[in-house]
Amino acid sequence: MINSLRARLLITLLGLLAAAALVMGLSTYRSVLAETETLFDYQLRQMALALRDQGEIAANQARALADEQLDFVVQIWTVDGRSIYASRAHTNLPARALLGLAEINVNGQAWRTFSVATPERIIQVAQPVQIRQQLAAAAALRSVVPLLLLAPLMALLGWWLSALTLRPLQQVAAGVRERDAQSLAPLPSEGLPDEVAPLVTALNALLQRLGQSLDQQRSFVADAAHELRSPLTALKLQAQLLARATDPATREEAMAALTAGIERAARLVEQLLALARAEPGALAVAPQPLDLSELVREAVADCVPLARQRGSELQLFAERPVTVLGDRAALTALVRNLADNALRYAPPGARVELRVEQVEGRPRLQVDDSGPGIPPAERAHVFDRFYRRNLSDEGGSGLGLAIVRQVAERHGAAITLGDSVLGGLQVSLLFPEA
Template identity: 70%
Template sequence: MRSIRARLLLVLLGMLALIAVVMGGATYRNVLAETEALFDYQLRQMALSLRDQGEVSQTQADALANEQLDFVVQIWTLDGRSIYATRPHEELPSRALLGLADVSVKGVVWRTYSVATPGRVIQVAQPLATRQRLAAEAALRSVIPLLVLVPLLAALAWWLSAMALSPLNRVANDVKARDGKLLQPLGVEGLPDEVSPLVNALNGLLQRLGQTLDTQRAFLSDAAHELRSPLTALKLQIESLRRAPDDAARMEAVTALSDGVDRAARIVEQLLALARSEPGAQPPAMEELDLCELVRQAVADTVPYALSRGSRFALQADTPVTVRGERQGLTALVRNLADNAVRYAPRGSQVELRVSVEQGAPVLQVDDAGAGIPPSERERVFDRFYRRAAGGEEGTGLGLAIVKSVAARHGASVTLSDSPLGGLRVQVRFPAP
């Protein structure tokens, strides 16, 4: 049973039924006992009223002889001779037991009360079955209002459960009416304290979802804009290749086309790397990695580009340094740092990479001899597609954005500062094991 309302109704109705049974049983027994006590009181009063009289008057005898009267009165002399009876009855007790007593005569049980006077014995009797029937009827009449009240209370419980759960229904209907474009917070006014935490959590989720959607829209818009230029250039270069008048022009067009393809492939590769490092992407598979070996492999992928510019790498990573992370993401981080250092440094310069442990935390440091980044722009360069005019080098504006995103997923921090080589120093500090 998954319905809260059904569970609530089941509990309430079960409690109501249990209370009704207990109260009904207690009321029935109490009324039954009180009625029996009342009948005993009537027996005593009738016997005592006859004791104080010298004889039974004719009017009183006629009244006592009424067949509709359940009471039977008998009077004996002290020697046992019957001198009065309200009416002949074969099943009447022939002897008196003083006080209250239950007397059985021929299978019929009588409730009697007898009292002795100086000259006679008076007994008032009543059939026990009649007493019990009358007492049961009186007790049942006292329970009937409770039986009538139970359905009303059940209806009230049903209404109260509906009223208690109406805030949840309101919140559910409000959420159901939302779509991807309607992510405003849910209203919290008038909600009970038990529902407010749920609504606040949903509002936080809607806010994060809205931020994620806005980020994705901006990312797609910027990606489309960035891809439009290289794709257009590729189309123009293909047209130039088609119209080349001689082999020299054709070779020049092929070279330009190859460079355009490389630039488009780099943009696509960086876009995919950035998408994989987004906060909403699938969590990476973490493993224990040797940061020194990972840096060597990532730098090896950038060596051909560095050689084409006459640049070289200097790597200081002799002692194994263990980090816990995702291999593909960290490889992209190192590759982008190395590529940026070579791209924005003068041709023929040196790029230094160092892996070390500082205060128990693994640190990756990259130094170049380029123009560096002014302190006023060191926060903006982590934005997607943000590019600075530096030495006429073309870039995508995604390298440092990928580095920042991958580092954030690994709990690492990225800081930019001036390098002793004259350019930029990038330092990535990983959390201590």
């Protein structure tokens, strides 16, 4: 199979050219044959009519008609059938005359004849069909020869035109090939043919998406490094305090602080990994039908220890199975972050409710809490990575809602923030119909 677009185009052009030349050649050949036959018949007729009007054949005309190089044979009969003249001796001359144009076969040799009658005699002019065909074929071939000579020139012209036509595509390929890995500037699209312009437009859109993805990754790495620096520094200080502790009470207090710091750092790393897995460029898992009620039930079970620790009430309303298409691990991380955020940012003893239901055939997950809520002016920013309303809160990393948004976008879910009937924040996710 030929992979070269230029070769395919050239072969196609040459094939069309060959087919057109063949059709034109055959048409011209047959047309010239027919015209030559008509011309030869006209010559026969004119010679016969000339001899009819002439009356007698002069001696010098008889010698000319008897020339062996002359293809025509003239015969004259009386009205009663006696032969009175033949332009030259021939073993297979037609022995009879059919008035007008006719084709007579004599001993295997075909003759084309034209006969005309007068009151006293019958004049016939005959010509061998084989000679007529040879002359007609030669004339037809001469008319086809220019096409045969023109075919190579047309092939060269087709090769040049194919190269000229594909030059914009080669220029685009050269422009892409000459770039390094860091060059994401758009390719020039001015003056490109309509067939190449969509390709360049798509490439430029891809380069733009790659640039945005790289910017997001660089920003993510920079923010992650910045966020990790503080807890790691705190762990180092707490380890030094533990090493300098002299009495058991101080050592126990330092150990508790170190343990809490390790837990916060571990949670931050876990959330960073969850956010990286939820990024648009991460490896996607094929969606599968899941029971959202069961999935939420399992995810909420992981948050029960935190709820008990804070003395908060955690309730789940998921009475019936609700099917959703998605990635189990990603959706579990989404639910866990929503419940964890609601518990951490609400005061101790608060109430958190999770509700799974079907709304007009679409699965919906709703989380309500009795915490302080989020002012409407700040709701657009809480989905940003590392955004925290209060740096002195429960040590949050500002990644929970960012993870929720990424997972929701991957699953085509619409996420909205509002005021809860419990007095705090309400987070609602409406998934596509499974």
